[in-house]
Amino acid sequence: MKKTPTVLVVDDEERIRRLLRMYLEREQYEIEEADNGEKALQMALEKDYDIILLDLMLPGMDGIEVCEKLREKKSTPVLMLTAKGEEANRIQGFEAGADDYVTKPFSPREVVFRVRALLRRTSATAYLNTANSKETIVFPHLTINHDAHRVMADGVEVNLTPKEYELLYYLAQTPDKVFTREQLLKDVWQYDFFGDLRTVDTHIKRLREKLNKVSPEAAHMIGTVWGVGYKLEVPTK
Incomplete structure (x- = not known):
């Protein structure tokens, strides 16, 4: 039921x-x-x-x-x-x-x-394909266990709110791809209208701050493309 x-x-x-x-x-x-x-x-x-x-x-x-x-x-x-x-x-x-x-x-x-x-x-993150839910995404300095909704930065767990987690996971699904704030509002917040773009900016800021407390390297992976939006950048080393 x-x-x-x-x-x-x-x-x-x-x-x-x-x-x-x-x-x-x-x-x-x-x-x-x-x-x-x-x-x-x-x-x-x-x-x-x-x-x-x-x-x-x-x-x-x-x-x-x-x-x-x-x-x-x-x-x-x-x-x-x-x-x-x-x-x-x-x-x-x-x-x-x-x-x-x-x-x-x-x-x-x-x-x-x-x-x-x-x-x-x-x-369980409705905007994503549930067939991919049981997975772990591993980057240098950052690991996302989607099955457990757990984020580790340099081996230390980072406590995120549901929306912070969804935003990070969404970006991590397609590393190095730039998403506009409008795209993020539509796909992460599921807003086709009524959306305030500052909602995205503030969540990005808070996400970076939380990661930075544990791993500045992980925080720097969330990149801003000025005039366009945000992306998750994967370190080359």
Whole structure:
């Protein structure tokens, strides 16, 4: 029997939680709610949700702190809810480990679309051919065990969020090929529209930072082709 996805909706405004619940329940999702950061973090650590919709501007512990503390323990997909004009907070949210964001006032249909796109990753990297799922990709300084979703840089495991892993694995599938940010949004995030190119840039930045802590050589493999996009460069030695 197919499992019903569980969604934790975190917002201090009841009307927003009610609106999101109404639209998400139409999609047959199971919804739970929290109206503050402390409660949300406790719920997220005690239960394995399929996705968390997290408002950044919460009383007490804000969404960024919730996301940071959650990432210390879990890699649950996080969709941020941010007010218009909070670009700095969105960047902070990405750096804290969020996977995507929606700007208020938002279209409930857009939220549902983004939730669907993030949930697709639970089908073992749905955009890739599942026949190739049992494999290990080995480069100098970098090894990706796709069956275990494990990344090793110079022999040390690197803890990545699901979307960071998918982005790295996608690039590693075709080393030295340049992908535009639009291509990455379409294939990794599964967005044909609604996409913000800064989502890709921030995830690339965070991925490099995590790799760099373990292996600067591995981090340098993620190359930028200015004016075009990104690629995974394989060292010649």
